[in-house]
Amino acid sequence: MRNITTTTRKMLLLVITILLGIAYHGEAIACPQVNMYLAQCLPYLKAGGNPSPMCCNGLNSLKAAAPEKADRQVACNCLKSVANTIPGINDDFAKQLPAKCGVNIGVPFSKTVDCNSIN
Template sequence: MKGVVIFVLTMLVIAEFMVQPNEAINCHDVGGLLEPCLGFLTGGGIPSLECCRGLNTLKDKTPSTVDKQVACTCAQLAAVKYKVVDVFAKALPGLCGVTIDVPISTTFNCSTIK
């Protein structure tokens, strides 16, 4: 009986590790991280510190190709919705000092990200 209890407890522990919440990036995350950048992305000027922090966090949360493609698509949908000016979007990473493989663009083909 003791062996059965240990087996069941072991299986529960293994199941706990297998059912981890999905940590992949989603559009809600991307929107929240880039929201402080909206003023800059639509009107130019100087991006805020919060904007640059969000962009840096977006970089950290998109390590895989799939993450980058998903974030790119989310950013693109938001860029179209909020009428982001591509010139400002293209300038943002440089102004924030962040090298990121997730373009914010209304026209970029996100499936080409490798």
């Protein structure tokens, strides 16, 4: 019985190690995650004014989740897609959002940005 438990533990450890390796080498960010971070920003993106603290917190979370160039390019494409899909998003408000929150995430908010040029 003990051999089965030891074998099971070894297999479980191996599976966890493989999954961590896949997660580490795969994209660290995806569009649903980007959308979740910035969902609280929709009122600001449509009407302007001041972004809510929850919106700015989401922007900070997005910055932390997209530390690498590839992550920022994925986030850029997600933001561009949302901006072109959801009616009423004002491109000028979107461009001003990082400055209004005091967060430089390295991803311009624009419907027309070339995401391949992000560094």
